[in-house]
Amino acid sequence: MSAAQYFLRRTFISIIVFFGVSIVIFCLARLIPGDPARIALGPFATKEMVEQLRETLHLNESIFIQYKIFIVNFFQGDLGISTYTKRPVIIDVISYFPATFELVLMAGTLMLLIGIPLGILSGKYKDTFIDHIARIISLLGVVTPSFLWAIILMLLFAYLIPIFPVHERMDETLDPPKIVTGLLLIDSLLEGNFRVFGDAFSHLILPGFALALPAIGNVARLTRTNLSDVYEKQYIEFAKSYSYSEFKIATKYAFKPASIPTVTIIGLDFAFMLGNAFLVEIVFVWPGLAKYGVEVILAKDLNGIVATALIITTFFLIINMFVDFIVLLLNPRIILQD
Amino acid sequence: MNIFKTKYFYKYSRNPLSVIGLVIVTTVILLALFAPYITPFPEHVGPFTDFYNKSKPPSWEYIFGTDKIGRDIFTRVIFGYRISLTLGVVVLSIAVPIGVAMGLCAGYIGRKTELILMRITDIFLAIPALVLALSIIGLLDRPNLFYTMIAVSMAWWPWYTRLVYNITRSIKTEGYIAAAEIMGASKLHIMFREILPNCLPSLLTKITLDLGFVILVGSSLSFLGLGAQPPTPDLGTMVAKGASFLPDTWWFSLFPGFAILIVVLGFNLVGDGLKDMFDVDV
Numbered sequence: 001m002s003a004a005q006y007f008l009r010r011t012f013i014s015i016i017v018f019f020g021v022s023i024v025i026f027c028l029a030r031l032i033p034g035d036p037a038r039i040a041l042g043p044f045a046t047k048e049m050v051e052q053l054r055e056t057l058h059l060n061e062s063i064f065i066q067y068k069i070f071i072v073n074f075f076q077g078d079l080g081i082s083t084y085t086k087r088p089v090i091i092d093v094i095s096y097f098p099a100t101f102e103l104v105l106m107a108g109t110l111m112l113l114i115g116i117p118l119g120i121l122s123g124k125y126k127d128t129f130i131d132h133i134a135r136i137i138s139l140l141g142v143v144t145p146s147f148l149w150a151i152i153l154m155l156l157f158a159y160l161i162p163i164f165p166v167h168e169r170m171d172e173t174l175d176p177p178k179i180v181t182g183l184l185l186i187d188s189l190l191e192g193n194f195r196v197f198g199d200a201f202s203h204l205i206l207p208g209f210a211l212a213l214p215a216i217g218n219v220a221r222l223t224r225t226n227l228s229d230v231y232e233k234q235y236i237e238f239a240k241s242y243s244y245s246e247f248k249i250a251t252k253y254a255f256k257p258a259s260i261p262t263v264t265i266i267g268l269d270f271a272f273m274l275g276n277a278f279l280v281e282i283v284f285v286w287p288g289l290a291k292y293g294v295e296v297i298l299a300k301d302l303n304g305i306v307a308t309a310l311i312i313t314t315f316f317l318i319i320n321m322f323v324d325f326i327v328l329l330l331n332p333r334i335i336l337q338d
Numbered sequence: 339m340n341i342f343k344t345k346y347f348y349k350y351s352r353n354p355l356s357v358i359g360l361v362i363v364t365t366v367i368l369l370a371l372f373a374p375y376i377t378p379f380p381e382h383v384g385p386f387t388d389f390y391n392k393s394k395p396p397s398w399e400y401i402f403g404t405d406k407i408g409r410d411i412f413t414r415v416i417f418g419y420r421i422s423l424t425l426g427v428v429v430l431s432i433a434v435p436i437g438v439a440m441g442l443c444a445g446y447i448g449r450k451t452e453l454i455l456m457r458i459t460d461i462f463l464a465i466p467a468l469v470l471a472l473s474i475i476g477l478l479d480r481p482n483l484f485y486t487m488i489a490v491s492m493a494w495w496p497w498y499t500r501l502v503y504n505i506t507r508s509i510k511t512e513g514y515i516a517a518a519e520i521m522g523a524s525k526l527h528i529m530f531r532e533i534l535p536n537c538l539p540s541l542l543t544k545i546t547l548d549l550g551f552v553i554l555v556g557s558s559l560s561f562l563g564l565g566a567q568p569p570t571p572d573l574g575t576m577v578a579k580g581a582s583f584l585p586d587t588w589w590f591s592l593f594p595g596f597a598i599l600i601v602v603l604g605f606n607l608v609g610d611g612l613k614d615m616f617d618v619d620v
Contacts, residue, residue, distance in 0.1 A: 020461035028477050143602040145554055145574075147561050148595035151581060155592075159585035275468030279558055283581055294562050297476030309473040313465050320464075 003328060006335045010324050014317050021313050022074070026067055029306050074310070084301035092292060092304065093311055098182025099169055100277050100288035101315075105183075106208035107273050108266075111215040116262070118216070119223025120250075126228075134224065138217025146276040150210035150283035157206060167285045170200045207284045211276055215269040219262055226258040260331050267320040274312050350615045359607025366601050370419040382409035383417045385569045393587050403589035405580070411589065414571035415597045421572050422601060425487055425556040426549040432491035434545060437498025438537070442529040444499065445506025456503065459496045467493040468555060475564045483566040486559050490552060501544060501620060505537045539616035546612055547620065550605030557598045573598050 037053040038045070054060055057080070058069050073080070079089035122134035158166045169184055170176065177187040177196055185204075188196035230236065231254060239249050278290035285291075289308060296304030328334060350356055374380045378399075388408030396403040402411035444455035462470070467490075474489035475481055509515065510533070518528050559565045560574030568575060573594045580590025613620065 016457070017461055017464045020457065021464055024461060024465075025473060028474060139603075139606070140599075143550065143554070143606050144599050145558055145561070145577075145595065145602075147558065147574075147577060147581070148599060151577070151584065151591055151595060155585055155588055271466040275466040276558075278468065278472070279561060282562065282578075293472065293476075294564075297472060297564065298481075300476070302477070305473055305476040309465065309469055312469050316466060317464060 003332065003335065006328065007325060010321060014321050018314065018317055019071075021317075022071060022310060023067065025306055025309050025313075026070055027063075029302050030063060030066065079307040080303035082296065082301050082304045084296050084299040084304055089303050089307040093289070093307055094182070096287065096289045096292045097311065099286060100274075100281065100290065102169075102183045102185065103204065103207055103211065103281070103286060103288060104270065104273050104277055106204045107211035107215070107277075108270065110208050110212040111219055111269060111273075114212070115216040115219025116223050116259075119220035119262075120227060120255075122220065123224040123227040123231075131224075134217070134220045137213070138221040141214040141217030144214070145279070146210060146214065147279040147283055149213050150207065150280045153206045153210050154283065164206050165199075165203055166206065168287060169203055170196060171203075207280050207286060210280045210283070211273050214276075215273060218265070218269060222262045222265065223258065226261050227254060230254050230258045256330060260327060263323060263327055263330060267316070267323040270319045271316050274316060346615050350611050353611055353614065355607050356611025356614070359604050359609075359611060362600060362604030363608055366419055366604060367423065369416050370423050373416045373420060377410075377413040377416050379410040379413045380417075382413045383569075383571050395587075396589055396593075402593040403587075405576075405590055406583070406587070411576070411593055414576060415573065415594055417571040418573040418576065418594060418597065419601065421483065421566055421570065422553045422556065422598070425483070425490070426552045428487045429490045429494060429552045429556070430545055430548060432487070433494035434498055434541070436491075437495035438502050438534070438541070440495070441499040441502025442506055442533060445503040446510055446529050446533060447525065455499070459499045459503075462493070462496040463500070465493075468558060471555065471559060472562070472564065475559065481564040481567065483570070483572075486556055486565045490555055490559070493555075494548070494552065497548075498541075498544070501540060502537050505540060506533050509533060509536055539612075540618045540620050543609055543612040543616060543618055544620040546605055547609030550602035550609070553605075554598065554602050 037050045037057060037059060041050055041053060058066050061069070077090050079093070081087070082089045082092055085092055118130075118134050118137070122131040125131055154166055157164050165171065175196075177184065177191045177193055180187050180190055184200035185197060188194070188200060236249060236253060239253050244253075277288065278293060280286070281288045281290035282294070289312070292304070293308045296308065369376065386407075386409055388404075390408065391400075391404050392408040393406050394400055394404040394408075400410050400412065402415060404410055405414070440455050440459065444452045444459075465473075470493040471486075471489040474492055475485050478485045478489070506529075515528060515532055518532050523532070556565060557572070557574030557577075560572045561578045563575070563578060565574055566572040568579075576594035577591045577598075580587065580592075580594070583590050
């Protein structure tokens with residue numbers, strides 16, 4: 001099997017999983033007791049109004065036809081009308097998703113930029129101060145609820161030592177940049193507006209860390225274990241006997257194979273962060289998908305709930321495909337194992 | 339057999355962290371069991387108000403302080419443990435049997451059963467757990483503790499399917515399985531009497547670890563207002579209600595938050611200890 005075939009197969013599997021997920025979420029949304037039209041309109045609507053809404057939502061068709069209409073519309077970017085905001089769901093998602101995306105990207109960057117060096121250092125200086133710190137971070141990281149990290153960071157670095165701002169994505173006295181990508185950091189750079197960039201960046205630090213801390217520990221621990229496994233391999237001994245510099249051995253021979261298991265679980269880390277973004281966003285009043293998601297859940301807005309779940313899952317599937325591709329580049333042998 | 343003299347106990351007790359974990363877990367369970375007898379103000383659990391003592395910072399009388407209607411936070415945290423532990427036990431008693439049965443069938447029967455069951459598992463694994471649980475709660479009626487349990491169970495079983503499936507696959511070619519087959523043992527007998535006992539060490543370890551993580555996810559859901567509803571003393575709900583009063587009355591959220599941390603840490607340490615003791619990977 002060639003690399004291209006492997007990649008195509010992976011894409012194919014992802015597409016099947018996507019359809020599976022859409023069926024699961026769709027069925028959940030349709031099989032629950034209660035009439036969605038009645039729930040949307042409230043108890044005071046007349047029978048005719050409910051019937052009319054049932055007609056527009058295609059609720060009178062069989063479930064297979066309903067699913068077909070739903071999935072065809074989904075690919076045309078039509079996720080239906082939110083019964084909560086009374087706007088097309090796609091508009092809602094477009095306006096809320098970039099904030100969440102920016103936050104998760106920030107957390108992902110922190111996870112790699114801090115987790116990997118921490119893992120390397122703790123592997124190199126085993127059983128020293130830095131190793132213990134890394135171990136404590138990774139233990140506390142996974143057992144602490146993200147909302148508690150958010151609250152602790154907020155109390156420490158926004159109130160006790162006021163160095164970072166909290167609430168929302170940027171200072172409300174500043175003019176927001178024109179929306180191009182929806183990501184404030186990129187939009188402000190495109191305009192050359194460095195004040196907004198700096199402000200948006202400092203707003204991202206605390207929620208980014210709150211989201212990244214569990215994953216940082218995870219990445220550091222994996223990097224440490226894998227690196228020490230690789231250093232016991234014969235080819236490292238061989239490179240040492242050639243008196244290659246320690247730096248060359250580390251960067252050229254040790255790091256690449258050691259990074260493969262870490263990269264493989266990055267997809268899971270992202271799934272974790274996408275879920276936990278809900279908690280962190282609530283604490284930092286971040287105008288992202290979480291705020292929207294919780295509101296539509298409390299308002300019983302079926303279209304909104306289905307869209308939020310499906311968008312997040314799609315995003316997660318895309319990340320996993322990227323991860324598969326990077327793993328393939330790092331370790332072409334997996335084609336043979338598959 | 340005296341359990342305290344086995345090599346397992348020796349192996350487990352060698353790691354001080356595992357012992358600390360066991361102490362934490364035992365303490366929390368005992369506190370929760372005897373909550374009405376040991377907490378200073380058991381009447382503060384329900385819709386009690388005492389505006390004279392509202393928003394008091396931690397003191398000797400109220401060691402975690404009082405909330406904004408004058409209820410003792412320490413009492414409510416201990417009662418909150420009852421909810422958390424119940425949630426963990428109920429969720430796993432739903433999720434583990436489903437996951438184990440599916441994993442055994444997929445791994446042992448193979449072919450089409452395997453294909454179908456494992457694809458279904460993959461689909462459920464593709465939805466981030468918290469998001470799946472959130473959507474299920476959203477689609478059900480008004481949020482309450484029972485729905486939270488159902489939703490978390492729905493998100494949790496696939497991990498057990500995958501674990502049991504992998505173990506089953508690795509041992510189904512062993513000699514004793516073939517021997518049982520030749521003697522005419524039924525598929526059910528082989529799955530539940532021959533294969534399942536081999537999964538028990540891994541299962542026990544994972545269940546212990548997951549008790550903590552289920553409590554974590556459950557408290558996250560109630561933090562979002564989608565779990566037990568007030569005035570039930572739920573830890574996540576208490577953190578959420580307190581978060582809007584930061585930073586002035588920090589004890590509203592911080593103590594219930596640390597209470598969650600402690601119990602999850604406890605189960606995690608015990609789970610890690612079991613992992614070393616049984617020498618399994620979960």
